[in-house]
Amino acid sequence: MDSRLPKLRDALAGLAAHRAAPVAVAPSGAPILLANNESPLEPLPSVAAVIAEAAARVNRYPDAGCAELAADIAGWLGVDAERVVPGCGSVGVLQMLFEAVGEPGGDAVYAWRSFDAYPALARLAGLRPVTVPLAGDHHDLTAMAAALTPATRVVIVCNPNNPTGTAVRSGELLDFLDRVPRDCLVVLDEAYREYVRDPGVPDGLELARERPNVVVVRTFSKAFGLAGLRIGYLVAHPGLAGEVRKTRLPYSVSHLAQVAARASLRASGELMDRVERTVKERERVLAALADLNLPVAPSEANFVWLPLRDRAADLAAACAAAGVNVRAYPGDGVRVTIGLPEDNDAFLGAVSHWHTHGEVGAACPR
Numbered sequence: 001m002d003s004r005l006p007k008l009r010d011a012l013a014g015l016a017a018h019r020a021a022p023v024a025v026a027p028s029g030a031p032i033l034l035a036n037n038e039s040p041l042e043p044l045p046s047v048a049a050v051i052a053e054a055a056a057r058v059n060r061y062p063d064a065g066c067a068e069l070a071a072d073i074a075g076w077l078g079v080d081a082e083r084v085v086p087g088c089g090s091v092g093v094l095q096m097l098f099e100a101v102g103e104p105g106g107d108a109v110y111a112w113r114s115f116d117a118y119p120a121l122a123r124l125a126g127l128r129p130v131t132v133p134l135a136g137d138h139h140d141l142t143a144m145a146a147a148l149t150p151a152t153r154v155v156i157v158c159n160p161n162n163p164t165g166t167a168v169r170s171g172e173l174l175d176f177l178d179r180v181p182r183d184c185l186v187v188l189d190e191a192y193r194e195y196v197r198d199p200g201v202p203d204g205l206e207l208a209r210e211r212p213n214v215v216v217v218r219t220f221s222k223a224f225g226l227a228g229l230r231i232g233y234l235v236a237h238p239g240l241a242g243e244v245r246k247t248r249l250p251y252s253v254s255h256l257a258q259v260a261a262r263a264s265l266r267a268s269g270e271l272m273d274r275v276e277r278t279v280k281e282r283e284r285v286l287a288a289l290a291d292l293n294l295p296v297a298p299s300e301a302n303f304v305w306l307p308l309r310d311r312a313a314d315l316a317a318a319c320a321a322a323g324v325n326v327r328a329y330p331g332d333g334v335r336v337t338i339g340l341p342e343d344n345d346a347f348l349g350a351v352s353h354w355h356t357h358g359e360v361g362a363a364c365p366r
């Protein structure tokens, strides 16, 4: 049989299919999931009830325009609904934006390391990724401004940055925006906005209000605890929002996702209390890591970053052996989601054991 494939796009050659990492299970019980920056808590009863009720109606298509959801998001944020575009997770929203600006010969500029979905989304939209190294664990906005050329179609600032957790502040971000040409899209990826406590970190919505080339992307996956339902949104100038709406895959935001997000907004008080507990745990974990004299970046997100360089894979392996799943970026660092207090204690136990006993396998036979 002829096994040749049809002609495929060159862009696919540089990509790998996304797949889940294997989950390490503790000898003593359930795995501890600190690798994906999810909420550790199950949906609120009020949200779960709405999802269950909606499940009985999945024979019908969802609202293709997400109109009621967009109105509710707009109400919660205090912006006009015509500025809001929901999508299939904020990754889906990012894909819509890249589709809207991507043209062969164009560039996408972003920091590295940053969110690992950017390279593939850029390539699939026909854009050439142009990466600007972080300065330590922080965005280098001066270098990013210098990397912009007439070919740049989009520049992304992930604020706070995934995986390093650091946030850019108002002065430097305003200076940067002033240097971006008016015809180049700026994406402020604020997936972790609800966890930010540093008052010097700007609210992207205020920046997007004045600048038609600036768009803010947020999600229900993290602070709102709906990662499994795939729902995110952007806030942009009404004209830009109208154009980007054309790129949404029809019906890609399910009915379950739409009603669950609306119910979550109605329960936002309870959900923001959960966020506050996560922020308190973040501060506790950061302090404990500093006490161990481990390198750790300041964090404005629901995770912490240890820039361990060539020891990163080793720490991740030590955690996995204890059933604690963290995210390793070998040669670079380890990202650890803030979970429930007992999960964080399990991580801190594994990290201090590793720190005291050194290399995996040497001093702690398993």
Ligand SMILES: *Cc1c(COP(=O)(O)O)cnc(C)c1O
Pocket (backbone or CB within 6 Å): 037, 088, 089, 090, 091, 092, 115, 158, 162, 189, 191, 218, 219, 220, 221, 222, 227, 230, 231, 232
């Ligand atoms: C988690 C994350 C997202 C979001 O994902 P969705 O689940 O697709 O909404 C987007 N951007 C960054 C930087 C993230 O870390």
